[in-house]
Amino acid sequence: MNKKYLLAPAALAAALGLALSGCASGGDAAPGELQIDVPDVPQLDALGDTEDEVNILAWSGFVEPAWTDQFTADTGCAVNRKIFATSDEAVQLMRTGEYDLVSASGDASLRLIVDGNVQPLNTELIPNFSDDIVEGMKGQLYDTLNGNVYGIPIGRGANILQYNGDEVTEEPTSWDVVWEADSPYAGKIAAYDSPIYIADAAIYLMATQPELGIENPYALDEEQLAAATELLKQQNGMVSEYWNPATNITSFTGGNSVVGTSWEVLRKATGDEKFKSVLPEEGSTGWSDAWMLAADAQHPNCAYAWMDYTSSPEVNGQIAMNFGMAPANGAFCETSDEAREHCDYYNATNEEYFEKVWFWTTPIDQCLDGRTDVQCTNYQDWTNAWATVKG
Known part of the structure; x- marks a missing residue:
């Protein structure tokens, strides 16, 4: 397994002031795996x-009538959906106790695990959680502890x-076209509008300035953060637009930007090859x-039925196609020519x-890279640095 996945839970746990040792309810971690103290919330033994x-x-796009109607017909479980816009909002809403499931x-x-807001899942009760789930999305430490x-x-994604x-006629192989001061596309570069975009700069510095010693783009000491910030400030003078999902599309289709960071679904939404x-x-x-699944879910049997239903190749694929992402169930990719095309597009x-x-x-x-001789910078440091980038 790639070490970048293994470090993510440690980052979040430490950010919340959690102990990185101890026992959790129910399961047994393999020797050497990260242990985090979590509340003793039981899992469902039988349906x-x-x-x-x-x-x-x-x-938005994860729970739609195209598949909820059939689910209700099959199970008798009516689906009540609430859309959230951010992860912070999702956490706050789950803590109200009014919801059974969250994407x-x-x-x-x-955050939901360590605060006891969600319960461990009995995967034996979810038959579609099978070998067909792609390996890169199973057993990741941010949701398997x-x-x-x-x-x-x-x-x-x-x-x-x-x-x-039409403007960038030779396929780029490097991010240098958005970071280097001599980029021929200066003034027409799109950049993501968030402090987490600092990690994108850090990834480029990992390759181009190895002397900085960056091993993980989310583990930056003060010197490394300063280097990433300077790179971002250099880029700032070349940026045409700092985007959100809506403005990314119009920035490219309107000609304001010709190159920059994006999501595959947004590129597809431009509607132009x-x-x-x-x-x-x-x-x-x-x-x-x-x-x-909420720790105190009022409708756990319907919730398990939903998780199983939406993990099937057909339904998981519908969700992936509707939202614009790579599906978790790889078997979907063999269900039709359209499915194969979608899976190829999203790798x-x-x-x-x-x-x-x-x-x-x-x-x-x-x-997060294992160093103990320095203190790394935290998200507030990144937020402060981002403010200096945008001015």
Whole structure:
């Protein structure tokens, strides 16, 4: 397993002031695996009769009538959906006790686990959680702790380099086209608008300035953060637009930007084949999502039924196609020509591709690369640095 995945939970745990040793409920971690103290929340041993409904918190596009209607017809469980916009909002809403399930991203998932808001899952009660789930999304430490599985994978994606093929006629192989001062595309470069974008700069510095000693883009000491900040300030003078998902599309289609960081789904949403993308040789940042069950779920049987239903190749694939991401169930990719095309586009079963992706992790004082002779910078430090970049 790639060490970048192994470090993510330690980052989040330390950010929350958690102990990195001790026991958890239920499971047994393998020797040498990270141990985090978590509340003793029992898992469901057996299924009972389904209830009348299930209450789900979800990212937009994850819970839609196209598949909820059939689920209700099959199980008798009516689906009540609430959309959230951020992981912070999802965590706050789950803590109200009003929801059974949440589609949690990596940062939200560990917060929910360590606060006892979600319960370990009995995967034997979820038949579709099988060998068909791609290896890169099973057993990740941000939702699988101390031998317990807390998250059922939904999908993942990388933050790629997008470009206008009419303007950038030779496919880029490096992020140098967005970072170097002599870039021929200065003034037409799109950049992600968030302090976590500092990690993108750190990935480039890992390759181009090895003397800085960066081993993990989320583990930066003061000198390394200063170097990343200076690179971002240099880029600032070349940036046409700092984007969110809506403005990214219009920035490219309107001609304001011709190259920059993006998501595959956003590139596809431009609706024009001249917009292309590549995962550069230095690698990139990325994201991943999973279903998690509330510790005090009022409708656990319907919730288990939902997790199983949406983990099937057909339904997981529908969610992935609707949202625009790589599905968790790799068997979907063989169900049709359309499915194969989608999976190829999002590199769904290409683990070599995702080995180059550093999934977003909260930076903390503890150095995630294992260093103990220095203190690393935390997310507040990154937020302060980002403010100096944008001015």
